[in-house]
Amino acid sequence: MDSSSEDKDAAMAIPPLKPGEKFHLFVSYSSMDATWTHGLIGRLEADHAGLRVCLHERDFTPGRNILENMAECIHQSQKVLLVLSQDFVQSRWCLLEADLSLFGYCLERKPVIPVLLRPCQVPLHLSHLTYLEAMDSRFYSKVVQLLCTPSHCMREDPPDPELCQQDSLPSWKVGTFSTLSVPDPLKEVLPDPEVYKHAVGILNGVQSPRSCLRYLGCRVLLSIFLFLLFGVSIFLIVAFGLERITPGLRFLIITTIAFFSLLTVVLAVNTLCWFRRFSRRKMQELGLRVGEANLLLAPHSVLMGCETLNQLSFVFVQLEDCRRTFLQAPEGEALFREALLQFSSAYACCLAQAHFLHCEDTAAARGHLEPGLCFCQYVSVRLQRG
Numbered sequence: 001m002d003s004s005s006e007d008k009d010a011a012m013a014i015p016p017l018k019p020g021e022k023f024h025l026f027v028s029y030s031s032m033d034a035t036w037t038h039g040l041i042g043r044l045e046a047d048h049a050g051l052r053v054c055l056h057e058r059d060f061t062p063g064r065n066i067l068e069n070m071a072e073c074i075h076q077s078q079k080v081l082l083v084l085s086q087d088f089v090q091s092r093w094c095l096l097e098a099d100l101s102l103f104g105y106c107l108e109r110k111p112v113i114p115v116l117l118r119p120c121q122v123p124l125h126l127s128h129l130t131y132l133e134a135m136d137s138r139f140y141s142k143v144v145q146l147l148c149t150p151s152h153c154m155r156e157d158p159p160d161p162e163l164c165q166q167d168s169l170p171s172w173k174v175g176t177f178s179t180l181s182v183p184d185p186l187k188e189v190l191p192d193p194e195v196y197k198h199a200v201g202i203l204n205g206v207q208s209p210r211s212c213l214r215y216l217g218c219r220v221l222l223s224i225f226l227f228l229l230f231g232v233s234i235f236l237i238v239a240f241g242l243e244r245i246t247p248g249l250r251f252l253i254i255t256t257i258a259f260f261s262l263l264t265v266v267l268a269v270n271t272l273c274w275f276r277r278f279s280r281r282k283m284q285e286l287g288l289r290v291g292e293a294n295l296l297l298a299p300h301s302v303l304m305g306c307e308t309l310n311q312l313s314f315v316f317v318q319l320e321d322c323r324r325t326f327l328q329a330p331e332g333e334a335l336f337r338e339a340l341l342q343f344s345s346a347y348a349c350c351l352a353q354a355h356f357l358h359c360e361d362t363a364a365a366r367g368h369l370e371p372g373l374c375f376c377q378y379v380s381v382r383l384q385r386g
Helices: 003-011 031-047 066-075 086-090 092-108 139-147 193-203 216-239 247-272 274-300 320-327 332-353 360-364 375-385
Strands: 023-028 077-084 112-116 302-308 311-316
Touching: 023 031, 023 066, 031 077, 031 086, 031 139, 066 077, 077 086, 077 139, 112 139, 193 274, 274 302, 274 332, 302 332, 311 332, 320 332, 320 375, 332 375
Parallel strands: 023 077, 077 112
Antiparallel strands: 302 311
């Protein structure tokens, strides 16, 4: 790199830290790549006075839970830099950091900067990002340019953090989720695999329909048959020549045919709407099952959400502050458990999609999660809306 490029890189200004931010950059890397990473960070800090970079061995609070340290530091950083290598991919810690970074990115639109140090199989949940190659002659200039770019100018559409893609299953089929092993990103959060297996096993108790109406073709054919039957009934009324029949018998025939004609129409409409009713009923059942599973997962700062019959989302979120808020009320522990049962699935989906219900009362109030609604605020909004 020539001296003019270096002078230009050094002259670029790093965006100032906003309230609530302590670092310009959180760096996630494998211990095997520490020498290269420290060299890059040292150069950046030398060229840009005042640059605050968060490294876990330097900035994590001693004696504090690793996950809490990690989540807080990512939350307090403007951007996240991932040093990708085969060692990184094989490190469960680094993969967990990557997942938390993407969760924070989805929640706050936090930019993620992936750096490909050495060729490797990029994890699926990172593959949508455009990465920088460390061997590129203009690599350092590109890193500096991204660091100096305001966060709001680096926003992309985040991927859906799904465990199962709903496109691979029929829309009427309730998903059966594997309990053979804990997904890698959850292994550090759930050290006991039995917790995960028990939680997912609760969901697997929901049965898929066995009626032939689950197939769209069957519903359409049956509806066509019923509508044809309705047409035949009308034709019979006209073709019978009811003027020759006594008034009493005529009234009886017309009433009977009209009743069965109306019944046929109702059955046809209900047949076409069967899937909608079934989905609503099954989603209510599945939501309660997910809430029951979240009673097991919440103590580990994990919540599960189920937006469709065959798609799960997992999010990392700490609920202890919200739990203390519930405990201020009489029978607070029971209320907190009931709130988890009823609302935790929908809340987890909101977190995964970074989309929250809007309420003026909670918009002005400071909650336990910024930005967005914390769990107790979310429950309050849902109860207000009924």
